[in-house]
Amino acid sequence: MVKTFDDVRPPPSRLIGYARVSSEDQVHDAQMEELRAAGCHRIYEEHGSGASQARPVLTRLLGELTAGDVLVIVRLDRLARSIGHLMTVLEDLESRGVYFRSIGDPIDTAAPQGRFSLQVLAAVAQLERALVSERTKAGIKAAKSRGKRPGNPGLRERRPEAIRAVSQARQKLYLDELTASAQTWLPVVRQLRPQHSWDNVVQVLSRRGQDWSVERLRRAVHRMVGEKLAEQELLARAPRRSAEDRLMKLVAAIAIADPDLSLRKIAAQLDQMGERPARGGQKWQPSSVRHLLDEAHRFGLMPR
Incomplete structure (x- = not known):
C-alpha cells in the first residue's frame, strides 16, 4: 500500500x-x-x-x-x-x-x-488482485466438480505448441516484472557496473532492502540489455578488487570503532598493522584512506 x-x-x-x-x-x-x-x-x-x-x-x-x-x-x-x-x-x-x-x-x-x-487507487489495486485470485480458485473448484483436471491439457500431453506458448507467456511476464521494478535497482547497477563486481552491487541492493542474488541480478541485466533497455557495457568484466574490498571493510571497521580518528591517524594504524596500501607504496596516505572510506559509504558499510 x-x-x-x-x-x-x-x-x-x-x-x-x-x-x-x-x-x-x-x-x-x-x-x-x-x-x-x-x-x-x-x-x-x-x-x-x-x-x-x-x-x-x-x-x-x-x-x-x-x-x-x-x-x-x-x-x-x-x-x-x-x-x-x-x-x-x-x-x-x-x-x-x-x-x-x-x-x-x-x-x-x-x-x-x-x-x-x-490511496483509493491502491485499495482498488488490492481489490483487483483479490478478485482475480478468487475467480481463479472458483474456476479450479468448478472444474474439479465436473471431473476435469485443472491446468492446461496441452501441457499435460506435452504438445510442442502448448509448451512454446507457456514459455513465451512466462518470458513476457518476467520482462513485465523487470521493467516495472527497474527504477528501484537499475540506477544502482548503472552507477556501479562494471567498475564493481556483481557481489558488491548485490551488497548495495541488499542494504537498500532488496532481495537479489548474483545469478538473478546478472540474468535480469542480461535480459534488459537484450531488450535494449540497458547498456551493453553493464555486462563487461569487472576489474579484480578483492584486496581493495578487504581493505575497504577494514578501514570502515576502524572508523566505526573510533569515529574521532583523523584520516592521518587511520593511515598510521594501518601502517602499524602491517597492511600494504592497495594502490602501491610503502606508507598509507590520508588520500588513500579517504578513497576507501568513500567506497565504504557507497556500499552502505558505515553511516555518513
Whole structure:
C-alpha cells in the first residue's frame, strides 16, 4: 500500500513531464502543450504502443528523478500498463521523495486531495488482485466438480505448441516484472557496473532492502540489455578488487570503532598493522584512506 503523507513538504524543485505517443498516432502536440502549460521545464517523449512492455525512456527517466522533483503526465494511461504497475511506480517515487501529478486525474501527491485519490487507487489495486485470485480458485473448484483436471491439457500431453506458448507467456511476464521494478535497482547497477563486481552491487541492493542474488541480478541485466533497455557495457568484466574490498571493510571497521580518528591517524594504524596500501607504496596516505572510506559509504558499510 502507498504510505500516507501527513508531513508538510517543501515546494518541489522541478517539474518534469513524460509523454507517451502511440506509434500509429501522429498527433501528439496536444499532449506536449499540456505538459508545457503545466510548467514542465523538461519533457521526455516515448514512442510506442500501450501494449509494448519496452519503455526505455520511462525507465531512464524514473532512474534520474531525485528528491523534490515532480513527475507530470497528462493521463494515467500514458504512464502505466495497469493499476498494479502504476502503484509499483508511485510507491518507488514516494520512497525517494519524488512527487507525482496527473493533469487529467485528481492525483497530485504534493496535495492532500491527491494523496487521498492515490490511496483509493491502491485499495482498488488490492481489490483487483483479490478478485482475480478468487475467480481463479472458483474456476479450479468448478472444474474439479465436473471431473476435469485443472491446468492446461496441452501441457499435460506435452504438445510442442502448448509448451512454446507457456514459455513465451512466462518470458513476457518476467520482462513485465523487470521493467516495472527497474527504477528501484537499475540506477544502482548503472552507477556501479562494471567498475564493481556483481557481489558488491548485490551488497548495495541488499542494504537498500532488496532481495537479489548474483545469478538473478546478472540474468535480469542480461535480459534488459537484450531488450535494449540497458547498456551493453553493464555486462563487461569487472576489474579484480578483492584486496581493495578487504581493505575497504577494514578501514570502515576502524572508523566505526573510533569515529574521532583523523584520516592521518587511520593511515598510521594501518601502517602499524602491517597492511600494504592497495594502490602501491610503502606508507598509507590520508588520500588513500579517504578513497576507501568513500567506497565504504557507497556500499552502505558505515553511516555518513
